Amino acid sequence: MPEYLAPGVFVEEVSFRSKSIEGVSTTTTGFIGPCRYGPVTEEPDILTSLTEFERTYGDGNQLAFGADGATTGPNYLWQAARSFFEEGGKRLYVSRVFRPLSGNYPSDLAALFGSEERFPDGHARLLVGTAPDQFRIVARYPGEAGKLKLRFTVRLGANVLGSLPDPGGGPTPVPTLANLADGDVVWITAPKALLDPAAPDAPPPPAGPAPAPDANPPATARTIASLPLYVARKDAATGVWRFHGLTPDRVAANPAGFLIGDFDPNLASGGDSIRPVSLSLDVLTNDGRSLGAWSGLPLDPKHKSAGVPDGLFDLFSLKGKVSIGLPVVLLNGSVAADATVSNTIEDGSELLKALDSLDTGFDLKISKIEWDDAGRNELAALKKKFERGLVATAYLKGGNDGLLPGRTEYEGRAEPTDDHATGLKQFESIEDISIVAGPGSTWKANDRSEDVAAITNLLIAHAEKMRYRIAVLDSHEAMKIADVRKLKAKLDSKYAALYYPWVTVFDPVTRQPLNLPPSGFVAGIYARNDTERAVYKAPANEVVRGAIGFETLINTAQQEVLNPEGINAFRFFEGRGNRLWGARTISSDPEWKYVNIRRYFAYLERSIDKGTQWAVFEPNGEALWANVRATIRDFLINEWASGALLGDKPEKAFFVRCDRSTMTQNDLDNGRLVCLIGVAPLKPAEFVIFRIGQWTADQKS
Template sequence: MALDYFAPGVYVEEVDRGSRPLEGISMSVAGFVGFTEDVRGDADLFKPSLITNWNQYLECFARPGSDGFTDFDAYLPFAVQGWFQNGGGRCWVVSIGTKLPGTPAPESQETATRLLTSAKKPSLSFNLKLPEAEGDAPALPPADRIVVTIVESEPKPIEDADPDAEPPFNTGEFFKVVVRSGDRELESFPHLTMNAQADTAVADYVMTALEDSEYLTVTNISGDQGHPLTRRPANGRYEVAPPPYIAPVERLARDLHGVRDERKGIQGLFEIDEVATIACPDLMRAFQNGLLDLDQIHAIMEMMVSQCENSFPGPAYRMVVLDPPPVKLRRGLEPVAPEEQKPQDMAQWLSHFNRRSMFGALYYPWIKVANPRNNNRPIMVPPCGHMMGIWCRTDESRGVYKAPANETPRGVLGLAYETNMREQELLNPLGINCIRNFANFNRGYKVWGARTLVEPDNVQWRYISVRRLISYIEKTIELGTQWVVFEPNDQDLWARVTRTVEGFLTRLWRDGALFGASPTEAFYVKCDGDLNTPDTMMLGRLYVEVGVCPVRPAEFVIFRISQWAPNQ
């Protein structure tokens, strides 16, 4: 607004007096942590990578031409595939390695890139040089993969040669090795030959020349038999992958935990603002393989739950989907087959874990899916990825206020244990959501529970949909009202903020997320002089009070039927 006017005329000024509509945030972005088959492309070990579909997952975490699963049956690929099968959108994936900790390191020739001759016979093999380890941490493989290019070359030019003399005869055996990382050329070795007896004035033996490489180690696998031309590697581009990262067993818990400031591990996922649901399916693989004991599993579960509860300075809005460890406490704390874990074992384990939170959810039993690495024979896997995909599917089809239950899990061939109604009567009050087989009703497999892991007597936060709806409202208001900061704190601002929040909540009420016959019954927004006194305004504070009445799922449907005589 102009401070003064000096010349007569018409002045047009823009004044921002209206409310600003709030756009709802996405609560359907997942985060996964576990083992992968490979780490390549734009993905980095231990760091979150954005994945939008299964093909992109294969590009980042699978070997070229592979199905993306592992030989040791890591659960993370099954969880991510289940996420996409059940309607999940984008997710963030953290790889903690491509081999189980403590696995014997493969021989260099097993991980080497083999170069063949034009006749498809062995010629050379390349490996990356690893940096030296620091402290007790094992050396991490290079983040960037190296591309080796083999191209034509010629003999070395003779120095101070007679201009009329004929140059050395080019037999066709000479080649050039170019080492690149992305578009950057790192090294170049021209005038190479497979002849170990070559005259250095004419060409360099490949093994001798590449000893000076900072990035590669080379092995002659041609057998030194025959003419150098027949053993020459064929021209082309060859990707040299780093050897797998194999951590010692005692470091696994640290790698899983990660470092928040470095955006690594589980902690790194909490630095990705859009991640709203988190799971670590390979906790169960580590437990089953004896890499982590039950107390260590509980410690990592506790950390994930606590991080979801603590989202300072903003409101907590993330939830973690936990997987039940397959144990029978009466057999000690050793793992058993998922098929052996009965509902009473689940109840005993949850009592042993003894952690309650409205920001956690738990599903039982494990599910049976096809294993591409075993000719599609079934394998039991934790249900977290499939369940989180159903959350996302429900958000898209109905809304975040709809309980993610009474839905069919896709990609499921069977259950580790088929819970009946009486057994669910034991588990449901404890906050354990069952996946059940309703074959007798011709309804197939259904997710038959929608509760959080909150204390059983805290009925206000009993349902997943209520917890996520309130988080959705809180986070949307937080992000959508940033424009209010440093505005003049007066009645005009109070009215604008009130209209902004009321408009957002009215849309939610019309969508069916809030209970009430009218907006006044469904919510209220208060921002007036009763809340904002002169003292609070002197402190630079603006208080807005919002109350909402969320809809709750009809978990128990009761029909009361009696005989009726119309003449009575």
């Protein structure tokens, strides 16, 4: 109660109605399985199209398992995602499972990047440069598709040197700098300050006449030390800019660097310019598909913007919010036996030398520039190359798809002290998933029957644990009817449904017919059914849009054997196409025989769960009970009005009790509010029967 201590007018907000319950989504799906690329331990992000799937988890090319990649097979996870979105699915989470060639995939990613020998199998990588100027590029995720192509481009930016009138009224303009950050690497063209032999930082003129240019300079003379590259540093106290030579000989010659005042303020006649040098990075797949492009990156590894490190090795680091999701990791330096990293790239010139070692068109291997007319011409030619952009390309090597994942990888792990989770453990923290499946988990079941059976049981156990989910189970490939009956005889759960046979599609990758496990199609049909009709409508008698046929054609007599046992069949009907023709769970409990009943109750339970959280810790008395009854009753009346419940009146369709008849004094003493809810759901018209008999005209109706 508010306190009223002083006279006045007080306006308060009050509620005269019960709280409302909003129905939850029932179409969000979670797929688990191996794929070409993508995160293994990071929390899955929601996907809304096949394009988004490919951007994170790679394309639909085949997977190659084993040390020599000899066991090849279709990319069932990509195929399932494609089928899911084709059939009408909207929202998808993916948990990628990966089994390295040896050991287990670590949950702590920091353990992956110790030394090159300790890299886990599956991560493509490359060592760039030669000691001491070298760094490592590592594919962030394992997989054959991790053999990426990285294109580094270095180019000059616009001139940031300008002038303003002398504030003292003098005739000489004052040089100024704009859009320059502390730590930027710059190319300086200043005829008076740099090329004049009397300038403090210019190399001394050669003794005697200028030597003729060497058409074939020796390799020892090839260097980038003579490029006019400097690091811009701003004095925080005075605001004065200084430019320090990148290379040791320039630093030794002029440790203090150049002041901005050393430049000719008469820009029109002096020709001075200060142009930042920036790096661009494009990451592409082997077939040229872009995984991301980053431009305007500073060359200085220690660069900061607004006090935040944003150098190349900070942006593409292993950890941090900025780097999560980037396709590669860049590690600065060599790694010792104790897995400690010592930085070897300390400045922009060292990074340029490392990139120059790729020898793919970067072309900084020029003869040492002498400060005469010939040297100036050579410098001008190199400057034009910088303006166009110098490109170096790196190709990562060594990625592989590991071994075919099994029970351990599908089950996953998530320790309380870990920041990472794998396998089905990843889905436990995602509340909005309503459908879960493992497309391709039953592939090669004859060769690994125990693993496949364990994975199937894991999917069922996960759905039962999470309560508001249903597991879509795949039959095995090339199964006969007797075999699928044996498979079903080992299963019993009201949280799962089994589908048979596999669906035949036209594979856009191989351009050949391909048999696929049905779960991807079924999950999409569930979503389409819920969107176009409602979750209480049985997801059956629906066209399979992506199918060109089925692995096994089933007739009515055969389905009469399968249907009573809870095996949902795909059927072809002349004139009506390929259809899903079954809507039963694998439960032996007749109360939970139908998929739509199971899914509708999950919808009701989760909606009420989320919509009544406000009641926790409220005073447990008549007022609260009445409010809870009204809240749930309003929600169920809306469900009845929409046709989800059986009965011509609300009283016949449901009841809600929350009073002393549902709670004992012991319940109240222990803080329990007990509400009893009963609903009359609609069962599907699985058998439509028309009874027809003869009628004579003289009989009365």
